[in-house]
Amino acid sequence: MKHYATIWLLIVSLAFFTLCGCTGSSEVIENDAVKEDELLTVRLPGGDWGFPTPFAHYARGPGVSHMRYIFDSLLEKNEEGLIPWLAEDYEILEGGTRCIFHLRPDVYWHDGTVLTADDVTFSFNYYREHLPVWIDDPLILSDDYLLSIEKNGEWTVEFILASPNATFLEKAGRLPIIPAHIWSRIERPDEFNDPEALTGSGPYILTDYSKEHGTYRYAANQQYWGPQPRIDILEFIPVSDEVLALENGDIHFAQVPADLLERFTDNPLYEIMEQPAFWGYRLRFNMLGLPEFRQKELRQAFALAINREELVEKIARGQGIPGSMGMLSPDHRWFNPNLPAYEYDPGKATEILSSLETPARESYELLVGEDAEVRIGELLKEQLARAGINLTIAPSDLKTRDSRIIEGNYELVLVGHGLWGTDPDYLRQRYSKETEDWLNGTPGYENSAFSKLAEKQVREMDEEKRREIIMEMQEILAEDVPDIPLYLRVTVNVYRRDIYDGWIHIYDHHEPTHNKLSYLEK
Known part of the structure; x- marks a missing residue:
């Protein structure tokens, strides 16, 4: 068992974090056996997204991705869909109420311990008591739904469900697996920031983190069980101007506005890559705090008074598409194109407001x-004023804004986020009458017909039948306008092809640097 390289990296990491108190440092860690200039180092735009364990990262895409570099899951995603990962195979039996995962027998934690079925059963049971920061749907862990999870031998895990769930594979299969021999003694996982908390089974090992400076540094796990890492050192560093930093060679990948693309189009050092429209902005109403927002006519008036095309042109500089009132992105595989357009009409909005x-x-x-x-x-503010709706703009930093959303402390709120391309069950989670999730849901919105369809689609295991239900759900949402999808960004990335050219999009996500497959052998 050749794990000396991995163990060496862990020892270096332990020494580093012990000396620096887990706050990071600007010093460079070197392995005398391999000089730094002989390794492929890729630098990306940084910023602090939290301590990258399943319990301490920040609940946004970059925070999730930092955690996933370190921790693997049973399944992964590629350009086409879900693929086996820690589980080399799986079975769906008894109409979708029994799911069996067959684990790979050759997976090791970063400290050299074998990953077994015990770690998988432990992870799910531990998450029942201590929810991770990011979980698609806590329902899959509830005692009423997940009736049992048991191991059958060292490499097989069996889940028994109360009812079929079309999304169980994705939602359970993508939860990070954590080592039982470390986390079993931890009672407050959100406060556990010792170096061993970063012991995963993934392709990268964190060797440097500075919360103060927003920097991360990862080294490739040379004994990784899966496709081998192509990048030896992965660094994230904050930059004030991504375009300038890219041109200066400080970073090797950047988002570039449309009016600056010509600086890269004819340069053989650079490659241009367009993202799918899976990151966008929504205008949300506080329907519990302001009862008038429960009137769909008022929400429709807002939609008619907003010129979404103008937002795309003036704010996104043309790099975007207007949102659909059915809530799915026009780039989503199950997008319904036959919905009301809510074209800009402040006059009609004014008529509705008066009645x-x-x-x-x-x-x-x-x-x-x-x-x-x-x-x-x-x-x-300018657009809505033309229909007689006056706004006061209240800016705040990202974390303060999200905290106020969680508290329900807002009247109207603008949110920008990704995951518009994921399984459309997020429509149920966001707009079901049972939701109490202020951050991602819409408390106060209720439509019984929608809720019935939402529950029906999640139990429908036939994909085409489920797609038809999702189409109907979008029709109801387009009529009710519980939120207003303003626009989705069609961002253009530019990267140094001479440094690294392995970037890919997985099928439901916009950002190629967020998925670990971008860093691995194909």
């Missing part, structure tokens, strides 16, 4: 984040 049973208020506060969100807010 409301519960009148709109004279003014509303719009909570926004920073930078582009402030500009979006100001443009929305």
